[in-house]
Amino acid sequence: xxxIFVNLPVADVATSRAFFTALGFGFNEQFSDxxxxxxxxxxxxxxxxxxxxRFGDFVEGEIADAQKTTEVLVALSADSREEVDRLRAAAxxxxxxxxxxNQDHGFxxxxxxxxxxxxxxxxxxxxxxVASGETAPTHTS
Numbered sequence: 001x002x003x004i005f006v007n008l009p010v011a012d013v014a015t016s017r018a019f020f021t022a023l024g025f026g027f028n029e030q031f032s033d034x035x036x037x038x039x040x041x042x043x044x045x046x047x048x049x050x051x052x053x054r055f056g057d058f059v060e061g062e063i064a065d066a067q068k069t070t071e072v073l074v075a076l077s078a079d080s081r082e083e084v085d086r087l088r089a090a091a092x093x094x095x096x097x098x099x100x101x102n103q104d105h106g107f108x109x110x111x112x113x114x115x116x117x118x119x120x121x122x123x124x125x126x127x128x129x130v131a132s133g134e135t136a137p138t139h140t141s
Contacts, residue, residue: 066114070120080125
């Protein structure tokens with residue numbers, strides 16, 4: 001089974017850790033230290049949140065400033081519309097920022113917000129019947 005590791009530079013590991021803890025996520029301590037924390041999104045999905053100096057060990061060239069430019073959209077599935085709203089509310093209450101208005105397409109509902117470093121995160125719920133192909137999407141505005 002494959003795993004995915006998203007690597008993101010963060011200004012302060014402790015601030016990022018507190019933010020994602022408030023959103024309900026955990027961490028893998030085996031891959032965390034003072035310069036990096038391993039955010040566990042799902043069983044095989046992780047975000048390595050690293051100080052710019054540590055992130056620089058893995059890249060060439062300049063590191064994007066997510067407060068000024070969008071370098072990535074990290075989209076997470078949600079189990080319900082309520083979970084989408086909970087994630088957004090928790091993000092905004094704990095140092096995240098608004099990004100775009102919520103999108104409601106009937107069969108799909110999502111929100112987006114920024115973390116304290118400006119990285120864009122999305123939470124998206126899709127009707128399970130549509131996701132499995134049992135029914136066609138019904139759009140609403």
